[in-house]
Amino acid sequence: MSSQLDAPFTRITNEILEEIAKRKFNGTQYGIIISILRNTYGFQRKSHGMSLSFIAEATDTKKTQVKRELDKLIEMKVIKVYAEGTYTTSREIGFNKNFREWQIEDSTLNRVHPKKSTVPESEYGEYPNSSTGGVPELGYQERKSFKENLKEITTGENNDFEKVNKEYGRIHQCMGLKPSDWPTVTALLSKGVQADLIINVMEEKHAKKVEDGGKVHSFSFYTNAIKEKHKGIGAKNSRMSIFDELERELG
Known part of the structure; x- marks a missing residue:
């Protein structure tokens, strides 16, 4: 199996990867971030229309769990909303690469509860091949391993x-x-x-x-x-x- 630098890959600066690795995101939040990066930076675009069902399918996580954690990421300004969804189109979202704008309290990251959901109820639509099961959030060792391998996974040089x-x-x-x-x-x-x-x-x-x-x-x-x-x-x-x-x- 050969690795070639000119193969398709997701272009992410080391500085951003290091900042993501430093923050105490939970397993679901990491999955959402990677999925959004893959479907935006991975296609040389800053944002893309992505429904809850799409992200749930990409991360193999329940839509209710994706909704809860995506709400937190948007409130913390890690994920940006570029355009609201309609009955026929998904909401356009993207990763906020300006990490200085992030409003994160590491000690309370997993206890943030938005007063109002940022995800419209229409985003609960069905998605082809959607998973009916979820995965538990990563424990400390799994999260540590994920951080250590984050750069290798997202660059996708192979x-x-x-x-x-x-x-x-x-x-x-x-x-x-x-x-x-x-x-x-x-x-x-x-x-x-x-x-x-x-x-x-x-x-x-x-x-x-x-x-x-x-x-x-x-x-x-x-x-x-x-x-x-x-x-x-x-x-x-x-x-x-x-x-x-x-x-x-x-x-």
Whole structure:
């Protein structure tokens, strides 16, 4: 798996990453921030229309939990609202890179309760493939590990990862992989699984799932099939190498 500096990546300054890492955001807040960065800076834009359902899908978190923590982030001026949503369009939001404007009290960060919700009730609309489950907020060790790996996750310099991410978005008609799926994809690629193999499995199994009237909710649906196909190709290549050696020996 090669890493190329000219591959697609999310352009974020080290200063901003360091500021994010210093703040005591909870797990849900981190997920929301990364999702917004990925869908704005990752596409060379400062803001984008994103509904609660979209962010909930991207972070694998319940919409009620996303609403609560997004309210806090907006009140603390970490996330900016560029345009309010309508009945046909999602509210346009973005990350406030001017961290000096952030109104954060680290000791009370997780106890902020906005008097009035900043998220309109219309944002509770359904979203294709929306997750019905949530994830618990990260504990201290998980949050510490997340901070330590934040820069590596968000720069996204690996070409194979970006290729899989882009194709996942095309196949599922979404913005790309959920942040919770990034470690699984990265692990598969690091073990030598080809990006094209992953994409082929996704296309085949997704088509079959849709044909049967079902929906794919996360990348984990494909993991076992990818491992089996990779194992099969490895075994086939091993047998071919033996036959090649015999052929060479027999002249």
